[in-house]
Amino acid sequence: MCLCLFLASCAWEELPSAPQVSEDTTTVKLTFCINDGNQTRAITSANENTVSDITVLVFDNTNSLIGSKYVSSVAATSVSVPVTTRSATGCTIYAIANTGSSSYFAGVNTISKLNTMYTTLASADALESSGSTAGSTGALMIGKASANITTGGANQFAIPLYHQCSKFSFTITPASGVTITGYQLCNVPLSSYITDSHVPASASTVVGPPPAGTGSYGNFTAVSGLSQTTALSKTYYVYENLCGSNSNATSEALRNSSNAPTSASYLLVNAKGSNWTSTYRIYLGGVTNVATPLSDLTNFNVYRNLNYQCNITLGASGGNGDARVTYTATTASGRSNMYMGDAPIGNYLYSDGTNGTTFKSGQTVGIIFSSEVTQAQYDAGCRHGRALALKDAYSGSTCAWSNSYSSPYPNQTVHPYCQDFKTCFNDVSSGYDALSANSSYVGSSSNPAWYYCNNYSDGTTHSGSLVGRKWYLPSAGDWWDIMENLCTWTDPQKTTIKGMRTSPNGIGTYMISGLPSGVYYSTFDTKLTTASGTALNHGNYYWCASECDSSGAVLVYFNPSYVIVPCGCKNYGHYVRAVLAF
Structure with a gap:
């Protein structure tokens, strides 16, 4: 249905770009219909169909401007809008709502110029908080009609208004025993053309980046730390994302990262059960851009003026839910307050934040040893995992944890002493947390192990998800994951190590012994040396960030x-190798 507003007798202002009108003039009365059907959605529920102002642009059949009018205030009653222009056939009339300015279209004298105009957001959530343009009270709406304007004719035309943005709503329903821990809408455009002139006729046509350029994408703020065990719903407002399609995505299950276009928008959902955590990736789009949208799974475009609704069911086993969910279900280590990323353990990490199974000269920075990240790492934007440096952080043979025998950890009240295997396994935070808790501590050469890890250089320039990521001294739990995940163990040996995760045995005893000489780490060492790195020094100890008492680490x-x-005295010399969260 349509909510029709007949616009008239408001505070009129002629646009500065309006041309001189000839004596052969006519008054065009326009009816603006704000479409309130299944397609159109507004920016918030409070201003669902608010029209605060209207700009009318009339173009002749040569696409030249022949009349214009700006209405600065629109009342919610029946009114009419007279636009002075000349008679002409094959005209195109544009009506654009909520620009907030009478001079917004100054200089626009052809349709071509109008079609090059676009709006830009400062952040992904600015549509909801600030509207499309400065001074606007809501979302930009655009309408277009073709008409013949005749002298003395009725010249009254209906122009439906449609929103420049789209609405994406989702409901996540967890199965019994499943907890939703967070979500984030990612890679949405931060700019959009005002008119729909750039929307492709075919979904297979890739329009390219948003009008503001390839870097004009953003993420909504991640929602984390949830403990939601019942259905959760959320609505986002986003610009169109004309990223294209992939004919291989013939089923909902195939709408995954392998088939999605590079610039596609997606929703991340984090959840956990009693013995697992999972990250689900749901790509937006999946319908056609017609009056009554139809399912098109190959289509990853997000079109303007559509209401995308996604119902997600999280299964009890960490991934047997809704088929539209692309997920990586990984059995968690059992540590609390951890998030599962998507980094494949054993892959090489590259300087642009991507990863793969092959060494790339000048680009490889480390080896991924865990797909878990801590709460602090997740809050800092880490979404993938942790990696081990290819080389030792200190160029000499050994260095001290600290030059002072009794130098304490920067914030010992947060991280208890590790005096048994269980505490060692659970401490994956002390090394990373020291970066922000006491940057002067890790940056001081009086604390050599910390200092050399903090200043370690992998010889590359970081980009992508590695921007701003720093190397740090690994905690005992980091080293545990390196040992358990990168070394090659037989099934009995693996079982023994996993059993030690909860062991009250005091440190200083053998974790595992009677191993075939050197076999368990040989593949790991080969992977390091293949990447122009150095194997671990198996005749010496490596420092952990974790303390075992006031004078030992x-x-x-x-x-x-x-x-x-x-446990070792802090001022004794041992080896150091850095790790990184990303």
């Missing part, structure tokens, strides 16, 4: 026939 030792995790 945890060490790890990969002996050819056993693994031991003891």
Whole structure:
């Protein structure tokens, strides 16, 4: 249905760009219909169909401007709008609402110029908080009609108004025993053309980046720390994203990262069960751009003026839910307050934040050893995992944890002493947390192990998800994951190590012994040296960020026939290797 507003007798202002009108003039009375059907949506529920102002532009059949009018205030009653112009056939009339300015279209004298105009957002959520343009009370709406204007004719035309943006609503329903821990809408355009002149006729046509350029994409603020066990709903307002289609995405399950266009928009959902955590990726789009949208799974475009609704069911086993959900379900380590990323363990990490199975000269920075990230890492934007540096952080043979025998950890009240295997396994935070808790501590050469890790250079320029990421001294839990995930274990050995995760055994005892000499780490070392790195020094200890008491810190030792995790005096010299969260 349409809510029709007959616009008249408001505070009129002629646009500065309006041409001189000849004596052969006529008054065009326009009826603006704000479409209130299934397609049109507004910016918030409070201003669902608010029209605060209207600009009318009349173009002749040569696409030249022949009349214009700006209405600065629109009342919610029946009114009419007279626009002075000349008689002409094959005219195109544009009506554009909520620009907030009488001079917004100054200088526009052809349709071509109008079609090049676009709006830009400062952030992904600015549509909802600020509207499309400065001074606007709502979303930009655009209408277009073809007409013949005749002298003495009725010249009254209906022009439906449609929104420049779209609405994306989702409802997540967790199965029994499933907790929603967070979500984030990602990679939405921050700019959009005002008119729909750039919308392709075919979904397979890729329009390219938003009008403001390839960098004009943004993410909504991540929602984290949730403990939602019942259905959760949220609505976002977004600009069109004309990223194209992929004919391989013939089913809902195939709408995944392998088939999605590079610039496609997607929703991340984090959830967990009693013994797993998962990250689900749901791509937007999936329908045609017609009056009654139809399902088109190959289509990843997000069109203006459509209401995209997504119902997501999270299954009890971490991924057996709605088929539209693309997910990576990984059994969690059992640590609390951890998030699962999507980084494949054992892959090389590249300087642009991507990863792969092959070494790339000048681009490889480390080896991924975990797809888990801590709460602090997640809050800092890390969404993938953790990686080990290819080389030791100190160029000499050994260095101290601190030059002072009794130098304390920057904030020991947060991280308890690691005096048994269970505490060692659970401490994956102390190394990373020190970066923000006491940057002067990790940056001081009086604390060599911290200092050299903090200043470690992998020889590349970071981009993508590695921008701003710093190397740091690994915690005992970091080293545990390196040992468990990158070394090659037989099934009994793997079972033994996993059993130690909750062991009350004191550190300094063997974690695992009786190993075939050097076999368990040989593949790991080969992977390091293949990437122009250096193998771990298996005749020496490596420092951990974790303390075991006021004067000692945890060490790890990969002996050819056993693994031991003891405590060492902080001012003794040992090896250091850095890790990185991304």
